[in-house]
Amino acid sequence: MSVRVQSEPFDPGKELSQFSRLVSGAGAIVTFTGVVRDEDGTLDHMMIEHYPAMTGPAIEAIEKDAIGRWNLSASLVIHRYGALSPGDQIMMVATASRHRAHAFAAAEFLMDYLKSRAPFWKKEFTADGASWVTARDEDEDALKRW
Amino acid sequence: MVDVVYFAWVRERIGVPKETLETNAQTVAELVEDLKAREERYALAFADISALRVAVDQELSAFDAPLAGVREVAFFPPMTGG
Numbered sequence: 001m002s003v004r005v006q007s008e009p010f011d012p013g014k015e016l017s018q019f020s021r022l023v024s025g026a027g028a029i030v031t032f033t034g035v036v037r038d039e040d041g042t043l044d045h046m047m048i049e050h051y052p053a054m055t056g057p058a059i060e061a062i063e064k065d066a067i068g069r070w071n072l073s074a075s076l077v078i079h080r081y082g083a084l085s086p087g088d089q090i091m092m093v094a095t096a097s098r099h100r101a102h103a104f105a106a107a108e109f110l111m112d113y114l115k116s117r118a119p120f121w122k123k124e125f126t127a128d129g130a131s132w133v134t135a136r137d138e139d140e141d142a143l144k145r146w
Numbered sequence: 147m148v149d150v151v152y153f154a155w156v157r158e159r160i161g162v163p164k165e166t167l168e169t170n171a172q173t174v175a176e177l178v179e180d181l182k183a184r185e186e187r188y189a190l191a192f193a194d195i196s197a198l199r200v201a202v203d204q205e206l207s208a209f210d211a212p213l214a215g216v217r218e219v220a221f222f223p224p225m226t227g228g
Contacts, residue, residue, distance in 0.1 A: 049153055051151070051201070054201055114228045115228035116224065117225065118227040119153070120228075123154070135225065135226050
């Protein structure tokens with residue numbers, strides 16, 4: 001179980017190699033990488049703000065919940081904050097388990113909860129100005145399936 | 147004395163990221179009413195409480211949460227991580 005909140009970019013390939021070495025007996029590894037969309041070329045950049053005192057503990061609580069629900073040998077969450085451009089990696093989730101069903105489900109669970117329960121806020125900057133990204137009802141609804 | 151922190155557009159509307167306040171409020175909801183009565187910028191930021199979330203000592207809470215012994219209250223819009 002590992003959580004990293006950082007402004008620096010990360011290399012998903014390297015992260016996967018390191019994670020794989022840690023969990024050599026797992027059998028199944030699932031990773032998800034979130035990338036900044038260019039919104040049809042309109043997005044110049046985005047700023048991600050977070051609540052430093054709460055972010056780490058909130059993500060750790062979500063990971064602990066996932067470990068209680070599925071048989072995971074390891075999990076990793078990386079989430080960036082600060083200025084990001086289209087194409088930049090925002091975040092990454094990796095899960096390892098003996099069975100792929102557990103690894104897939106836990107990764108989806110982590111993603112759903114990171115979206116709505118980890119204290120990050122995105123502001124998008126376009127040629128027309130800046131606006132805060134609003135949470136979508138579907139994202140809140142997605143939590144109900146767990 | 148309680149530290150109050152704001153994020154995203156709540157921070158922008160109130161104009162500061164953090165402040166330490168003297169209040170007689172017993173709950174988060176009472177703190178909101180106290181702030182709204184102080185200045186227009188608070189009234190604007192807290193106009194629609196359903197658009198806001200609150201964390202008490204870094205844990206998501208309800209607006210009727212008590213403030214006794216609380217060190218930090220945070221107000222922010224629904225989170226948009228991931």
